Amino acid sequence: MPDPRLIALDWGTSNLRARLLGDGGACLEERSAGCGVMAVPAGGFNAALVDVCGDWLRAHAVPLLASGMVGSRQGWMEAPYLACPAGPASAATALTLVPVDAGPAAAKRTLHVVPGLCWQDPNGVADVMRGEETQVWGAGVAAGGLCVLPGTHSKWVWTDPAGRIAGFRTFMTGELYSLLCQHSILGRLMDPAAGEDLASFDAGVRRGLGGSAVATHAIFAARTAGLMGTVPPSGLRDHLSGILIGAEIGGALAESPPRPHDADSTLTLIGDEGLCRRYARALQLAGRASRPAQAQATLRGQWIVANAAGLVSSPFLSQNE
Amino acid sequence: MPDPRLIALDWGTSNLRARLLGDGGACLEERSAGCGVMAVPAGGFNAALVDVCGDWLRAHAVPLLASGMVGSRQGWMEAPYLACPAGPASAATALTLVPVDAGPAAAKRTLHVVPGLCWQDPNGVADVMRGEETQVWGAGVAAGGLCVLPGTHSKWVWTDPAGRIAGFRTFMTGELYSLLCQHSILGRLMDPAAGEDLASFDAGVRRGLGGSAVATHAIFAARTAGLMGTVPPSGLRDHLSGILIGAEIGGALAESPPRPHDADSTLTLIGDEGLCRRYARALQLAGRASRPAQAQATLRGQWIVANAAGLVSSPFLSQNE
Numbered sequence: 001m002p003d004p005r006l007i008a009l010d011w012g013t014s015n016l017r018a019r020l021l022g023d024g025g026a027c028l029e030e031r032s033a034g035c036g037v038m039a040v041p042a043g044g045f046n047a048a049l050v051d052v053c054g055d056w057l058r059a060h061a062v063p064l065l066a067s068g069m070v071g072s073r074q075g076w077m078e079a080p081y082l083a084c085p086a087g088p089a090s091a092a093t094a095l096t097l098v099p100v101d102a103g104p105a106a107a108k109r110t111l112h113v114v115p116g117l118c119w120q121d122p123n124g125v126a127d128v129m130r131g132e133e134t135q136v137w138g139a140g141v142a143a144g145g146l147c148v149l150p151g152t153h154s155k156w157v158w159t160d161p162a163g164r165i166a167g168f169r170t171f172m173t174g175e176l177y178s179l180l181c182q183h184s185i186l187g188r189l190m191d192p193a194a195g196e197d198l199a200s201f202d203a204g205v206r207r208g209l210g211g212s213a214v215a216t217h218a219i220f221a222a223r224t225a226g227l228m229g230t231v232p233p234s235g236l237r238d239h240l241s242g243i244l245i246g247a248e249i250g251g252a253l254a255e256s257p258p259r260p261h262d263a264d265s266t267l268t269l270i271g272d273e274g275l276c277r278r279y280a281r282a283l284q285l286a287g288r289a290s291r292p293a294q295a296q297a298t299l300r301g302q303w304i305v306a307n308a309a310g311l312v313s314s315p316f317l318s319q320n321e
Numbered sequence: 322m323p324d325p326r327l328i329a330l331d332w333g334t335s336n337l338r339a340r341l342l343g344d345g346g347a348c349l350e351e352r353s354a355g356c357g358v359m360a361v362p363a364g365g366f367n368a369a370l371v372d373v374c375g376d377w378l379r380a381h382a383v384p385l386l387a388s389g390m391v392g393s394r395q396g397w398m399e400a401p402y403l404a405c406p407a408g409p410a411s412a413a414t415a416l417t418l419v420p421v422d423a424g425p426a427a428a429k430r431t432l433h434v435v436p437g438l439c440w441q442d443p444n445g446v447a448d449v450m451r452g453e454e455t456q457v458w459g460a461g462v463a464a465g466g467l468c469v470l471p472g473t474h475s476k477w478v479w480t481d482p483a484g485r486i487a488g489f490r491t492f493m494t495g496e497l498y499s500l501l502c503q504h505s506i507l508g509r510l511m512d513p514a515a516g517e518d519l520a521s522f523d524a525g526v527r528r529g530l531g532g533s534a535v536a537t538h539a540i541f542a543a544r545t546a547g548l549m550g551t552v553p554p555s556g557l558r559d560h561l562s563g564i565l566i567g568a569e570i571g572g573a574l575a576e577s578p579p580r581p582h583d584a585d586s587t588l589t590l591i592g593d594e595g596l597c598r599r600y601a602r603a604l605q606l607a608g609r610a611s612r613p614a615q616a617q618a619t620l621r622g623q624w625i626v627a628n629a630a631g632l633v634s635s636p637f638l639s640q641n642e
Contacts, residue, residue, distance in 0.1 A: 073548075125542045125545075126551065128545050128548065128549075169538055170538065170541040170542075171535065171541060172505075172540045172541040172544075173537050175505060179505060183500050183504055184500060207446070210444070214568060214572025214576070215537065216475075216492040216493045216494050216497055216536065216565065217493075217569075217572060217573075220492060220493040221446045221448065221491075224448055227449065228447050248537055250535075251535025252538075255535070
């Protein structure tokens with residue numbers, strides 16, 4: 001095995017993904033565990049880390065870096081938010097240092113936690129992210145570009161001419177979708193065994209994109225469509241997904257107000273492949289082109305921050321992809 | 322006791338409210354029970370009715386009329402939807418007749434079920450209501466007026482120059498509010514013991530009314546505001562309520578497209594007093610005046626339909642209010 005240079009932790013709400021990285025960010029070993037921030041009791045983060053990669057800590061005296069919800073108030077230690085615009089260089093100067101006790105057989109260590117970002121829109125409305133900033137820095141988003149990270153709390157992020165994150169907006173699309181499927185009057189009409197129904201999805205996207213679509217009206221209209229048989233029970237779930245994604249895209253394209261991004265430019269999609277395909281399809285219905293992010297955006301972003309902080313000394317090598 | 326003339330049933334999803342009415346719609350006796358449509362097993366509606374007002378059925382050979390979800394597919398018998406425009410006169414010709422067995426000691430009877438309404442907006446999106454039509458007919462809404470029935474599924478209803486219901490839109494505001502309070506990441510930040518916080522409500526309304534507010538973004542922004550302390554935990558519930566009501570009002574005022582109603586006209590608010598006060602406050606922030614509906618809108622609407630159908634022979638007398 002080549003010499004390890006960094007232990008990189010992608011420590012989110014539900015999972016911890018740990019990687020042992022060599023020169024140029026080459027991934028030597030990778031592990032993941034269910035000890036996300038929500039599953040670890042207060043005071044239990046050191047033990048959780050040792051559980052997952054105590055052998056690495058004992059064997060390799062390399063730096064540790066973490067991004068994600070581990071830096072939140074519910075995490076190991078709160079890493080204060082960094083204000084936008086923010087790039088890897090400013091994050092590197094604002095790492096939160098957490099002492100790690102790897103046991104009597106190992107040297108005392110320090111975990112470097114990447115700060116989350118905050119941004120205020122022109123109306124003074126604040127927004128926050130934690131973990132996504134590192135993904136964006138590693139995703140190869142062009143300067144002045146716009147990217148989307150679909151998910152429970154979808155993020156729309158735009159970069160400035162220097163490639164830093166200039167601002168962002170969050171949409172509670174995924175969480176709302178789950179709530180409505182599980183607990184609403186609409187969910188009761190859904191066929192739980194249904195496969196994908198892209199025609200119902202597309203119809204939902206068109207409804208959601210319509211400027212006049214207030215989400216609470218469009219959602220009820222989906223229920224009526226289910227009741228009337230206009231949308232089959234097997235298509236209702238995808239129809240709802242389309243409405244919510246369409247409303248998100250319509251709203252986000254209309255309002256991301258300090259527009260460094262050209263209205264004709266290609267958007268970058270970052271995250272789960274299936275969900276990104278769904279967003280790409282909806283964006284196409286909205287007349288916008290998109291492309292997938294560079295592979296291994298999180299790992300690459302973590303390496304770039306570690307490099308900017310002097311924790312590692314080689315740039316990320318793209319042959320690792 | 323004056324002679325009874327009608328048994329009127331307001332039979333909804335959660336409750337049955339039964340009234341024994343005399344000349345002019347005077348309420349002689351009133352009962353309510355928890356045997357709403359969701360609580361009655363299939364085939365159990367006759368028994369539920371006899372449980373609540375079997376003594377009336379045995380003592381008084383008067384007609385029976387019902388409005389509400391009892392006419393839905395999950396109710397006693399499905400009463401087909403009537404298309405808009407629709408007034409009490411057309412409903413009176415489209416009552417669904419359900420035989421009632423009040424037991425050996427009573428004559429066979431017939432329940433007259435008021436039809437629900439359906440409407441298609443100019444984009445072909447269908448909407449439905451059941452029960453609210455009767456409230457609107459009884460609420461004293463002016464011809465060419467606009468009224469709002471706030472609730473789990475808020476309805477915005479406008480009338481034509483002849484006073485009939487011309488069209489309507491439903492917003493899933495109340496259901497979404499409950500889901501988010503009970504099950505979302507935002508709900509976890511709320512202080513369950515908090516009293517009313519009208520300043521947080523107003524701030525939410527202003528956010529929701531803002532044309533740029535995509536609901537899924539505004540809801541996440543509320544969570545960030547809670548996290549940042551901009552809105553106190555004790556005010557988050559009302560802040561969310563304001564956002565959702567503001568988004569509903571903003572969307573509904575902008576889009577109710579066949580506008581028989583003057584943009585300067587006063588809206589009529591129908592339903593729960595506390596919730597109507599909240600909507601009146603939010604409407605005022607949107608620059609629109611509102612007034613409460615006439616009292617006893619449901620009873621009055623039921624009497625008007627019964628009179629149009631020839632089931633009773635006197636007009637509703639306003640001294641009953």
